[in-house]
Amino acid sequence: MESASAALYPVYSRAVSSEPAVRRISRRGLAWRLGVTGVALVILTMGQLQDTNDYFPLGSLSQYATPRDLDGTVRSVYMMADTESGERVRVPLNPQGVGVGRADIESQLNRIVDDPSLLQAIANSWSELHPDADPYVALYVMRSTYQLEDGIQQGEPEIEQLTSWEVER
């Protein structure tokens, strides 16, 4: 506990003794701090109630918030590519691979299916980040779907191709 007498000294002044002092906030300093705090808390609360990331950095904290059905499906999006040398490879959706991550692709899935030309950016990014690697000539957005029953996985996943793109040089 700070000494009681320290509280009596005005803003930023120090006790003459070596007693630890408390440096007070001025009225103005207090006012803007409480104002900013209030506004931030309101935005953060609205972010949760409206369930939106759009108020970033004060948007919803929706990590793993979507409920999943024990008899539902588990879907996972991934990307495959044909390379110039004729191989079919998995596209590394991470910072060391093409930069953009799997979660980014999943979040923008509708936008990409509506306009597959956006995938050109993935091919460009791969070539720019890995100039010596085998370039992509075609890209495929794939989705695997596992069926659950009482929370237990049933057999092999169903694989579907959501869209594809012939890479332009």
Added chain:
Amino acid sequence: MSRALDAGRAVVGWWTRPVPLARVAVLRVAIYLFVLYDIFRLTNDVIPMAHAPELYYPMWVGRVLPLPEPSVPLAQTLQIVIVVGCLVAATGFLPRVAGWIVAIAYLQWMVFSQGYGYVSHDHLALMVAVVVLPTIGRAKFTDTDSSESAGWAFRCIQVSVIATYFASAVVKWVRSGSPATWANGAVFIWAIMRRGSDLVRWTTDYPWLLIVAQWGLIIIEFLSPVVLWLKGKALYLAVVTFAGFHLMTYLALGIHFLPTVICWLAFLPLERLVPVAQRLKARVTAPGRSRTARP
């Protein structure tokens, strides 16, 4: 009337409870050095993603404010500014100028990092910390005074740490209709099937076990605000519990939430590290004396 005034005073007092300046000096080192770790290891996608600007799809701040579009030169410039700014700010030299430069550059960095569709939720407290630290001003390791403005900054960091858990429980409720629907569902099964490590894959054969774990998590998240009023051993136990939870999700799913974990430091009496560091330093800088003293 006077009761309302007392209540108001209590709220203001809670938000500005003085914090020792030595604690500020220690936390500042931890936060600014962690920001460097963050931009090189965790949000290190900003420069690679700048190669695919067509996929930039920013949130509201990126659309409404006149912020620049991502490009490789800009991303590299931000990286340099953040590195220099953090190294200066961590020393406590020019705490306001260096701090604000880091805050602006780091927020822009995060707008890019989180501007390609997916928004991660582990950076709230760290972003708040970077914004509030420059408001404190000068603070030395050897300062014995405490400060109300430091108290406000620390409270902001603490509240945003807790909000990371509490708000996530609220969204689970909003999205599921009831907390029970979420907790009785297959979220952990879903997560482990998508990205589970070999260490936990076996648990998908025992859905009831994961449902128990889901109840445990949502209960802890709803109770998390209590931590803001804990002291001493109870507080340390809470910190260890939440850190342990993050260690488990890291081992199970590769999700560590380190940017939030580092901000838990704002709950601890960090100034006690200063005398320990001073003793260590004394031992390292004067080893010859004890040797020559021997006959």
